[in-house]
Amino acid sequence: MSNGWGFADDRFPEVRRAVQRLCADFPGPYWQEMDAARAYPTAFVQAMTAAGFLAALIPEEYGGGGASIAEASVILEEINRSGGNGGVCHAQMYTMGALLRHGSAGQKAAWLPEIAAGRLRLQAFGVTEPGAGSDTSAIQTRAVADGDEYVISGQKIWTSRAEHSDLLLLLARTTPAAEVEKRTHGLSLFLVDLRTARGAGLTIRPIPTMLNHQTTELFFDGLRVPAANRIGEEGRGFRYVLDGMNAERILIAAESVGDGRWFVERAVEYANSRVVFGRPIGQNQGVQFPIAAAYAHLRAADLMRWEAARLFDSGQPCGAEANLAKMLAADAAWEAANVCLQTHGGFGFATEYDVERKFREAKLYQIAPISNNLVLAYVAQHVLGLPRSY
Numbered sequence: 001m002s003n004g005w006g007f008a009d010d011r012f013p014e015v016r017r018a019v020q021r022l023c024a025d026f027p028g029p030y031w032q033e034m035d036a037a038r039a040y041p042t043a044f045v046q047a048m049t050a051a052g053f054l055a056a057l058i059p060e061e062y063g064g065g066g067a068s069i070a071e072a073s074v075i076l077e078e079i080n081r082s083g084g085n086g087g088v089c090h091a092q093m094y095t096m097g098a099l100l101r102h103g104s105a106g107q108k109a110a111w112l113p114e115i116a117a118g119r120l121r122l123q124a125f126g127v128t129e130p131g132a133g134s135d136t137s138a139i140q141t142r143a144v145a146d147g148d149e150y151v152i153s154g155q156k157i158w159t160s161r162a163e164h165s166d167l168l169l170l171l172a173r174t175t176p177a178a179e180v181e182k183r184t185h186g187l188s189l190f191l192v193d194l195r196t197a198r199g200a201g202l203t204i205r206p207i208p209t210m211l212n213h214q215t216t217e218l219f220f221d222g223l224r225v226p227a228a229n230r231i232g233e234e235g236r237g238f239r240y241v242l243d244g245m246n247a248e249r250i251l252i253a254a255e256s257v258g259d260g261r262w263f264v265e266r267a268v269e270y271a272n273s274r275v276v277f278g279r280p281i282g283q284n285q286g287v288q289f290p291i292a293a294a295y296a297h298l299r300a301a302d303l304m305r306w307e308a309a310r311l312f313d314s315g316q317p318c319g320a321e322a323n324l325a326k327m328l329a330a331d332a333a334w335e336a337a338n339v340c341l342q343t344h345g346g347f348g349f350a351t352e353y354d355v356e357r358k359f360r361e362a363k364l365y366q367i368a369p370i371s372n373n374l375v376l377a378y379v380a381q382h383v384l385g386l387p388r389s390y
Protein backbone atom coordinates (compact mmCIF):
# COMPACT_ATOMS: atom_id res chain seq x y z
CA MET A 1 0.00 0.00 0.00
CA SER A 2 1.01 3.60 -0.56
CA ASN A 3 2.20 5.96 2.15
CA GLY A 4 -1.03 7.89 1.93
CA TRP A 5 -0.20 10.08 -1.07
CA GLY A 6 -1.85 13.09 0.48
CA PHE A 7 -5.13 11.44 1.46
CA ALA A 8 -6.34 12.20 4.96
CA ASP A 9 -4.99 9.01 6.52
CA ASP A 10 -4.28 10.89 9.73
CA ARG A 11 -8.03 11.17 10.32
CA PHE A 12 -9.33 8.35 12.53
CA PRO A 13 -6.06 6.39 12.24
CA GLU A 14 -7.08 3.77 14.84
CA VAL A 15 -10.27 2.98 12.95
CA ARG A 16 -8.35 2.79 9.69
CA ARG A 17 -5.79 0.41 11.14
CA ALA A 18 -8.46 -1.77 12.77
CA VAL A 19 -10.38 -2.10 9.49
CA GLN A 20 -7.14 -2.74 7.60
CA ARG A 21 -6.25 -5.54 10.05
CA LEU A 22 -9.68 -7.14 9.66
CA CYS A 23 -9.62 -6.85 5.87
CA ALA A 24 -6.17 -8.46 5.72
CA ASP A 25 -7.91 -11.72 6.66
CA PHE A 26 -10.09 -11.37 3.55
CA PRO A 27 -7.65 -10.86 0.67
CA GLY A 28 -8.25 -10.93 -3.08
CA PRO A 29 -8.68 -14.72 -3.38
CA TYR A 30 -11.52 -14.62 -0.83
CA TRP A 31 -13.45 -12.05 -2.87
CA GLN A 32 -12.62 -13.89 -6.12
CA GLU A 33 -14.08 -17.07 -4.65
CA MET A 34 -17.25 -15.28 -3.52
CA ASP A 35 -17.54 -13.62 -6.92
CA ALA A 36 -17.12 -16.87 -8.88
CA ALA A 37 -19.64 -18.71 -6.69
CA ARG A 38 -22.00 -15.71 -6.55
CA ALA A 39 -21.92 -16.31 -2.80
CA TYR A 40 -22.65 -13.87 0.00
CA PRO A 41 -19.43 -13.08 1.94
CA THR A 42 -20.94 -14.21 5.23
CA ALA A 43 -17.62 -14.70 7.05
CA PHE A 44 -16.53 -11.16 6.21
CA VAL A 45 -19.86 -9.63 7.23
CA GLN A 46 -19.83 -11.59 10.48
CA ALA A 47 -16.33 -10.35 11.26
CA MET A 48 -17.39 -6.76 10.55
CA THR A 49 -20.43 -7.21 12.78
CA ALA A 50 -18.45 -8.81 15.62
CA ALA A 51 -15.94 -5.94 15.50
CA GLY A 52 -18.83 -3.47 15.93
CA PHE A 53 -18.09 -1.61 12.70
CA LEU A 54 -21.58 -2.02 11.26
CA ALA A 55 -23.12 -0.50 14.40
CA ALA A 56 -20.86 2.55 14.21
CA LEU A 57 -23.68 5.02 13.52
CA ILE A 58 -26.08 3.72 16.18
CA PRO A 59 -25.96 5.89 19.32
CA GLU A 60 -24.18 4.42 22.34
CA GLU A 61 -27.41 4.37 24.39
CA TYR A 62 -28.66 1.65 22.03
CA GLY A 63 -25.41 -0.30 22.12
CA GLY A 64 -23.83 1.21 19.00
CA GLY A 65 -20.59 3.07 18.42
CA GLY A 66 -21.98 6.61 18.36
CA ALA A 67 -19.60 7.52 15.55
CA SER A 68 -19.77 10.62 13.34
CA ILE A 69 -20.50 10.18 9.64
CA ALA A 70 -16.85 11.13 8.95
CA GLU A 71 -15.57 8.28 11.13
CA ALA A 72 -18.11 5.79 9.75
CA SER A 73 -17.14 6.74 6.20
CA VAL A 74 -13.55 5.74 6.92
CA ILE A 75 -14.71 2.18 7.68
CA LEU A 76 -16.23 1.79 4.23
CA GLU A 77 -13.35 3.59 2.51
CA GLU A 78 -10.87 1.14 4.03
CA ILE A 79 -12.91 -1.94 3.06
CA ASN A 80 -12.93 -0.86 -0.58
CA ARG A 81 -9.35 0.34 -0.48
CA SER A 82 -8.32 -3.13 0.74
CA GLY A 83 -9.80 -4.70 -2.40
CA GLY A 84 -13.04 -5.79 -0.72
CA ASN A 85 -16.55 -4.50 -1.28
CA GLY A 86 -18.35 -2.50 1.42
CA GLY A 87 -21.54 -2.77 -0.62
CA VAL A 88 -22.17 -6.19 0.88
CA CYS A 89 -22.80 -4.71 4.31
CA HIS A 90 -23.03 -0.91 4.09
CA ALA A 91 -26.81 -0.89 4.41
CA GLN A 92 -26.58 -2.37 7.91
CA MET A 93 -24.82 0.87 8.82
CA TYR A 94 -27.33 3.38 7.51
CA THR A 95 -30.73 1.80 6.84
CA MET A 96 -31.50 2.04 10.55
CA GLY A 97 -31.28 5.85 10.23
CA ALA A 98 -35.00 6.06 9.35
CA LEU A 99 -35.86 4.14 12.52
CA LEU A 100 -33.45 6.22 14.60
CA ARG A 101 -34.78 9.56 13.35
CA HIS A 102 -38.47 8.79 12.92
CA GLY A 103 -39.28 5.64 14.91
CA SER A 104 -41.18 5.79 18.21
CA ALA A 105 -39.33 5.38 21.51
CA GLY A 106 -40.79 1.88 21.77
CA GLN A 107 -39.68 0.87 18.26
CA LYS A 108 -36.17 2.18 18.88
CA ALA A 109 -35.87 0.43 22.23
CA ALA A 110 -37.11 -2.83 20.71
CA TRP A 111 -35.05 -2.89 17.54
CA LEU A 112 -31.96 -0.73 17.73
CA PRO A 113 -30.08 -2.72 20.43
CA GLU A 114 -30.75 -5.92 18.46
CA ILE A 115 -29.53 -4.31 15.24
CA ALA A 116 -26.48 -2.86 17.02
CA ALA A 117 -25.58 -6.30 18.38
CA GLY A 118 -25.99 -7.82 14.93
CA ARG A 119 -28.71 -10.19 16.14
CA LEU A 120 -31.09 -8.51 13.72
CA ARG A 121 -29.83 -7.75 10.23
CA LEU A 122 -31.46 -4.66 8.74
CA GLN A 123 -29.75 -4.38 5.41
CA ALA A 124 -32.51 -4.47 2.82
CA PHE A 125 -34.23 -1.34 1.59
CA GLY A 126 -37.10 -1.65 -0.88
CA VAL A 127 -37.77 1.58 -2.78
CA THR A 128 -37.15 1.01 -6.49
CA GLU A 129 -39.90 -0.46 -8.65
CA PRO A 130 -39.76 -1.61 -12.27
CA GLY A 131 -42.38 0.88 -13.45
CA ALA A 132 -41.13 3.89 -11.52
CA GLY A 133 -37.31 3.82 -11.78
CA SER A 134 -35.74 7.04 -10.56
CA ASP A 135 -39.18 8.61 -10.07
CA THR A 136 -39.86 7.31 -6.56
CA SER A 137 -43.12 9.21 -6.27
CA ALA A 138 -44.54 6.97 -9.02
CA ILE A 139 -44.21 3.72 -7.04
CA GLN A 140 -47.28 1.46 -7.16
CA THR A 141 -46.81 -0.91 -4.22
CA ARG A 142 -49.83 -0.40 -1.96
CA ALA A 143 -50.20 -0.77 1.80
CA VAL A 144 -53.90 -0.77 2.75
CA ALA A 145 -54.87 -0.37 6.41
CA ASP A 146 -56.96 -3.23 7.76
CA GLY A 147 -57.57 -3.05 11.51
CA ASP A 148 -54.22 -3.07 13.27
CA GLU A 149 -52.44 -4.33 10.16
CA TYR A 150 -51.55 -3.17 6.66
CA VAL A 151 -52.01 -5.43 3.65
CA ILE A 152 -49.21 -5.03 1.13
CA SER A 153 -49.41 -5.80 -2.59
CA GLY A 154 -47.06 -4.88 -5.40
CA GLN A 155 -43.52 -5.38 -6.62
CA LYS A 156 -40.04 -4.07 -5.87
CA ILE A 157 -36.94 -4.50 -7.98
CA TRP A 158 -33.24 -4.33 -7.12
CA THR A 159 -33.86 -4.93 -3.43
CA SER A 160 -30.36 -5.95 -2.44
CA ARG A 161 -29.54 -8.47 0.30
CA ALA A 162 -33.20 -9.36 0.95
CA GLU A 163 -32.07 -12.97 1.33
CA HIS A 164 -29.42 -11.94 3.85
CA SER A 165 -31.46 -9.66 6.05
CA ASP A 166 -33.97 -10.20 8.84
CA LEU A 167 -35.74 -6.89 8.32
CA LEU A 168 -36.66 -4.89 5.24
CA LEU A 169 -37.34 -1.17 5.23
CA LEU A 170 -40.15 -0.82 2.71
CA LEU A 171 -41.64 2.26 1.03
CA ALA A 172 -45.26 1.76 -0.07
CA ARG A 173 -48.18 3.95 -1.05
CA THR A 174 -50.84 4.30 1.64
CA THR A 175 -52.94 6.96 -0.12
CA PRO A 176 -53.53 6.71 -3.88
CA ALA A 177 -51.58 9.30 -5.89
CA ALA A 178 -54.87 10.70 -7.27
CA GLU A 179 -55.97 11.63 -3.73
CA VAL A 180 -52.89 13.55 -2.57
CA GLU A 181 -51.87 17.12 -3.20
CA LYS A 182 -48.32 16.17 -4.22
CA ARG A 183 -47.29 12.75 -5.49
CA THR A 184 -44.57 12.60 -2.86
CA HIS A 185 -47.29 12.59 -0.20
CA GLY A 186 -49.21 9.45 0.77
CA LEU A 187 -46.15 7.16 0.92
CA SER A 188 -45.28 5.35 4.15
CA LEU A 189 -42.32 3.44 5.55
CA PHE A 190 -42.59 0.00 7.13
CA LEU A 191 -40.23 -2.43 8.80
CA VAL A 192 -41.09 -5.83 7.37
CA ASP A 193 -39.96 -8.94 9.20
CA LEU A 194 -38.57 -11.04 6.37
CA ARG A 195 -38.24 -14.10 8.60
CA THR A 196 -42.01 -14.50 8.72
CA ALA A 197 -43.02 -12.70 5.51
CA ARG A 198 -41.41 -15.09 3.06
CA GLY A 199 -44.02 -17.56 1.89
CA ALA A 200 -46.78 -15.63 3.68
CA GLY A 201 -47.39 -13.05 0.97
CA LEU A 202 -43.81 -12.29 -0.04
CA THR A 203 -41.79 -14.04 -2.74
CA ILE A 204 -38.12 -13.18 -3.26
CA ARG A 205 -36.49 -13.83 -6.61
CA PRO A 206 -32.73 -13.23 -7.10
CA ILE A 207 -31.62 -11.16 -10.13
CA PRO A 208 -28.42 -12.40 -11.79
CA THR A 209 -26.18 -9.33 -12.26
CA MET A 210 -22.72 -8.45 -13.59
CA LEU A 211 -21.45 -8.03 -10.04
CA ASN A 212 -21.91 -10.22 -7.00
CA HIS A 213 -24.50 -8.07 -5.25
CA GLN A 214 -27.27 -10.38 -3.97
CA THR A 215 -29.94 -8.19 -5.46
CA THR A 216 -33.53 -9.41 -5.82
CA GLU A 217 -37.07 -8.80 -6.95
CA LEU A 218 -39.80 -8.81 -4.32
CA PHE A 219 -43.39 -9.78 -5.04
CA PHE A 220 -45.98 -8.81 -2.43
CA ASP A 221 -49.34 -10.52 -2.59
CA GLY A 222 -51.46 -9.63 0.44
CA LEU A 223 -48.59 -9.61 2.94
CA ARG A 224 -49.90 -8.54 6.36
CA VAL A 225 -47.66 -6.22 8.35
CA PRO A 226 -48.56 -4.99 11.86
CA ALA A 227 -49.43 -1.28 11.95
CA ALA A 228 -46.95 -1.12 14.84
CA ASN A 229 -44.21 -1.65 12.25
CA ARG A 230 -44.98 1.60 10.43
CA ILE A 231 -42.15 4.09 10.95
CA GLY A 232 -43.35 7.59 11.80
CA GLU A 233 -46.56 9.11 10.51
CA GLU A 234 -48.59 7.61 7.71
CA GLY A 235 -48.04 9.43 4.43
CA ARG A 236 -44.67 10.98 5.30
CA GLY A 237 -42.42 8.12 4.18
CA PHE A 238 -40.93 9.95 1.20
CA ARG A 239 -39.71 12.74 3.49
CA TYR A 240 -38.19 10.15 5.86
CA VAL A 241 -36.34 8.51 2.95
CA LEU A 242 -35.00 11.90 1.82
CA ASP A 243 -33.80 12.58 5.37
CA GLY A 244 -31.52 9.55 5.19
CA MET A 245 -30.07 10.31 1.79
CA ASN A 246 -27.28 12.66 2.78
CA ALA A 247 -25.75 10.04 5.09
CA GLU A 248 -26.02 7.41 2.38
CA ARG A 249 -24.46 9.68 -0.25
CA ILE A 250 -21.47 10.50 1.97
CA LEU A 251 -20.85 6.87 2.87
CA ILE A 252 -21.08 5.76 -0.75
CA ALA A 253 -18.70 8.58 -1.73
CA ALA A 254 -16.19 7.19 0.78
CA GLU A 255 -16.56 3.71 -0.73
CA SER A 256 -15.84 5.14 -4.16
CA VAL A 257 -12.80 6.98 -2.78
CA GLY A 258 -11.64 3.64 -1.35
CA ASP A 259 -12.14 2.00 -4.74
CA GLY A 260 -10.29 4.81 -6.49
CA ARG A 261 -7.36 4.55 -4.10
CA TRP A 262 -7.13 0.80 -4.68
CA PHE A 263 -7.13 1.32 -8.47
CA VAL A 264 -4.49 4.05 -8.37
CA GLU A 265 -2.27 2.08 -5.98
CA ARG A 266 -2.52 -1.05 -8.13
CA ALA A 267 -1.93 0.91 -11.34
CA VAL A 268 1.21 2.57 -9.91
CA GLU A 269 2.52 -0.73 -8.58
CA TYR A 270 2.04 -2.43 -11.92
CA ALA A 271 3.33 0.51 -13.98
CA ASN A 272 6.52 0.50 -11.90
CA SER A 273 7.10 -3.22 -12.12
CA ARG A 274 5.99 -4.24 -15.60
CA VAL A 275 8.94 -3.94 -18.01
CA VAL A 276 8.28 -3.75 -21.76
CA PHE A 277 10.70 -2.41 -24.38
CA GLY A 278 13.40 -2.59 -21.73
CA ARG A 279 11.84 -0.14 -19.27
CA PRO A 280 8.94 0.10 -16.81
CA ILE A 281 5.74 0.95 -18.66
CA GLY A 282 5.18 3.73 -16.10
CA GLN A 283 8.12 5.59 -17.63
CA ASN A 284 5.93 6.37 -20.63
CA GLN A 285 3.85 9.51 -20.33
CA GLY A 286 1.05 7.73 -22.16
CA VAL A 287 0.84 5.38 -19.18
CA GLN A 288 1.68 7.66 -16.25
CA PHE A 289 -0.37 10.74 -17.16
CA PRO A 290 -3.75 8.96 -17.07
CA ILE A 291 -2.82 7.54 -13.65
CA ALA A 292 -1.80 10.99 -12.40
CA ALA A 293 -5.01 12.51 -13.78
CA ALA A 294 -7.14 9.84 -12.09
CA TYR A 295 -5.30 10.53 -8.83
CA ALA A 296 -5.94 14.28 -9.18
CA HIS A 297 -9.66 13.80 -9.74
CA LEU A 298 -9.86 11.37 -6.84
CA ARG A 299 -8.14 13.79 -4.46
CA ALA A 300 -10.59 16.53 -5.45
CA ALA A 301 -13.59 14.22 -4.95
CA ASP A 302 -12.22 13.18 -1.57
CA LEU A 303 -12.10 16.82 -0.43
CA MET A 304 -15.80 17.17 -1.28
CA ARG A 305 -16.51 14.00 0.72
CA TRP A 306 -14.79 15.50 3.80
CA GLU A 307 -16.59 18.81 3.33
CA ALA A 308 -19.96 17.04 3.12
CA ALA A 309 -19.11 15.00 6.23
CA ARG A 310 -18.04 18.12 8.11
CA LEU A 311 -21.32 19.88 7.33
CA PHE A 312 -23.36 16.76 8.15
CA ASP A 313 -21.61 16.21 11.48
CA SER A 314 -22.09 19.83 12.51
CA GLY A 315 -25.80 19.65 11.74
CA GLN A 316 -25.66 22.02 8.76
CA PRO A 317 -27.49 21.56 5.44
CA CYS A 318 -25.33 19.42 3.16
CA GLY A 319 -27.64 18.19 0.39
CA ALA A 320 -25.56 19.79 -2.36
CA GLU A 321 -22.20 18.67 -0.94
CA ALA A 322 -23.37 15.11 -0.19
CA ASN A 323 -24.73 14.73 -3.71
CA LEU A 324 -21.64 16.28 -5.29
CA ALA A 325 -19.36 14.06 -3.21
CA LYS A 326 -21.22 10.96 -4.33
CA MET A 327 -21.14 11.97 -7.99
CA LEU A 328 -17.53 13.19 -8.09
CA ALA A 329 -16.24 10.18 -6.16
CA ALA A 330 -18.17 7.67 -8.29
CA ASP A 331 -16.87 9.34 -11.46
CA ALA A 332 -13.30 9.50 -10.13
CA ALA A 333 -13.41 5.83 -9.09
CA TRP A 334 -14.70 4.87 -12.52
CA GLU A 335 -11.94 6.85 -14.22
CA ALA A 336 -9.36 5.18 -11.97
CA ALA A 337 -10.90 1.76 -12.69
CA ASN A 338 -10.57 2.30 -16.42
CA VAL A 339 -7.00 3.57 -16.10
CA CYS A 340 -6.04 0.66 -13.85
CA LEU A 341 -7.41 -1.89 -16.27
CA GLN A 342 -5.71 -0.16 -19.21
CA THR A 343 -2.40 -0.05 -17.33
CA HIS A 344 -2.58 -3.79 -16.70
CA GLY A 345 -3.07 -4.49 -20.40
CA GLY A 346 -4.29 -8.05 -20.98
CA PHE A 347 -3.61 -9.01 -17.37
CA GLY A 348 -6.31 -6.57 -16.27
CA PHE A 349 -8.83 -9.08 -17.58
CA ALA A 350 -7.45 -11.97 -15.51
CA THR A 351 -9.55 -12.55 -12.40
CA GLU A 352 -6.49 -13.20 -10.20
CA TYR A 353 -5.51 -9.51 -10.40
CA ASP A 354 -8.90 -8.41 -8.96
CA VAL A 355 -8.96 -5.46 -11.37
CA GLU A 356 -11.83 -6.74 -13.52
CA ARG A 357 -13.92 -7.54 -10.41
CA LYS A 358 -13.33 -4.14 -8.83
CA PHE A 359 -13.98 -2.55 -12.25
CA ARG A 360 -17.46 -4.12 -12.30
CA GLU A 361 -18.12 -3.17 -8.68
CA ALA A 362 -16.98 0.46 -9.03
CA LYS A 363 -19.32 1.11 -11.97
CA LEU A 364 -22.42 0.61 -9.82
CA TYR A 365 -22.08 3.87 -7.92
CA GLN A 366 -22.56 6.02 -11.01
CA ILE A 367 -26.05 4.48 -11.22
CA ALA A 368 -27.15 3.46 -7.71
CA PRO A 369 -28.38 4.38 -5.18
CA ILE A 370 -29.07 7.40 -7.38
CA SER A 371 -27.85 7.92 -10.92
CA ASN A 372 -25.42 10.76 -11.48
CA ASN A 373 -27.86 12.35 -13.92
CA LEU A 374 -30.34 12.79 -11.10
CA VAL A 375 -27.58 14.36 -8.99
CA LEU A 376 -26.95 16.84 -11.82
CA ALA A 377 -30.68 17.53 -12.02
CA TYR A 378 -30.72 18.21 -8.26
CA VAL A 379 -27.71 20.55 -8.45
CA ALA A 380 -29.12 22.38 -11.48
CA GLN A 381 -32.43 23.00 -9.74
CA HIS A 382 -31.56 23.41 -6.06
CA VAL A 383 -28.10 24.98 -6.24
CA LEU A 384 -28.11 26.84 -9.54
CA GLY A 385 -31.77 27.83 -9.68
CA LEU A 386 -32.45 26.34 -13.09
CA PRO A 387 -35.93 25.02 -13.94
CA ARG A 388 -36.79 21.57 -12.61
CA SER A 389 -36.03 19.15 -15.46
CA TYR A 390 -37.55 15.91 -14.24
Ligand SMILES: Cc1cc2nc3c(=O)[nH]c(=O)nc-3n(C[C@H](O)[C@H](O)[C@H](O)COP(=O)(O)OP(=O)(O)OC[C@H]3O[C@@H](n4cnc5c(N)ncnc54)[C@H](O)[C@@H]3O)c2cc1C
Binding pocket: 124, 125, 126, 127, 128, 132, 133, 134, 135, 157, 158, 159, 160, 161, 209, 213, 215, 364, 367, 368, 369, 370, 371, 372, 373, 374, 377, 389, 390
Ligand atom coordinates in the same frame (compact mmCIF):
# COMPACT_ATOMS: atom_id res chain seq x y z
C1 LIG B 1 -26.94 -3.73 -8.30
C2 LIG B 1 -28.03 -2.81 -7.89
C3 LIG B 1 -28.43 -2.74 -6.57
C4 LIG B 1 -29.49 -1.92 -6.18
N1 LIG B 1 -29.95 -1.95 -4.89
C5 LIG B 1 -31.09 -1.29 -4.56
C6 LIG B 1 -31.70 -1.47 -3.28
O1 LIG B 1 -31.18 -2.17 -2.41
N2 LIG B 1 -32.89 -0.85 -3.04
C7 LIG B 1 -33.51 -0.06 -3.97
O2 LIG B 1 -34.58 0.47 -3.69
N3 LIG B 1 -32.95 0.14 -5.20
C8 LIG B 1 -31.76 -0.47 -5.52
N4 LIG B 1 -31.20 -0.31 -6.77
C9 LIG B 1 -31.89 0.51 -7.75
C10 LIG B 1 -31.18 1.80 -8.08
O3 LIG B 1 -31.36 2.72 -7.04
C11 LIG B 1 -31.74 2.27 -9.44
O4 LIG B 1 -31.24 1.38 -10.42
C12 LIG B 1 -31.34 3.68 -9.74
O5 LIG B 1 -31.94 4.57 -8.84
C13 LIG B 1 -31.73 4.08 -11.17
O6 LIG B 1 -33.06 3.71 -11.43
P1 LIG B 1 -33.41 2.83 -12.72
O7 LIG B 1 -32.47 1.69 -12.76
O8 LIG B 1 -34.85 2.51 -12.71
O9 LIG B 1 -33.09 3.77 -13.93
P2 LIG B 1 -34.08 4.76 -14.70
O10 LIG B 1 -34.74 5.68 -13.74
O11 LIG B 1 -34.93 3.97 -15.61
O12 LIG B 1 -33.03 5.58 -15.54
C14 LIG B 1 -32.33 5.00 -16.65
C15 LIG B 1 -31.29 5.98 -17.14
O13 LIG B 1 -31.94 7.20 -17.55
C16 LIG B 1 -31.44 8.28 -16.81
N5 LIG B 1 -32.56 9.18 -16.48
C17 LIG B 1 -33.80 8.85 -16.02
N6 LIG B 1 -34.53 9.95 -15.84
C18 LIG B 1 -33.77 11.01 -16.19
C19 LIG B 1 -33.95 12.43 -16.21
N7 LIG B 1 -35.11 12.99 -15.85
N8 LIG B 1 -32.93 13.21 -16.60
C20 LIG B 1 -31.75 12.67 -16.99
N9 LIG B 1 -31.50 11.33 -16.98
C21 LIG B 1 -32.50 10.51 -16.58
C22 LIG B 1 -30.79 7.73 -15.56
O14 LIG B 1 -29.73 8.54 -15.14
C23 LIG B 1 -30.31 6.37 -16.03
O15 LIG B 1 -29.01 6.48 -16.55
C24 LIG B 1 -30.11 -1.10 -7.16
C25 LIG B 1 -29.66 -1.12 -8.49
C26 LIG B 1 -28.66 -1.96 -8.87
C27 LIG B 1 -28.24 -2.01 -10.31
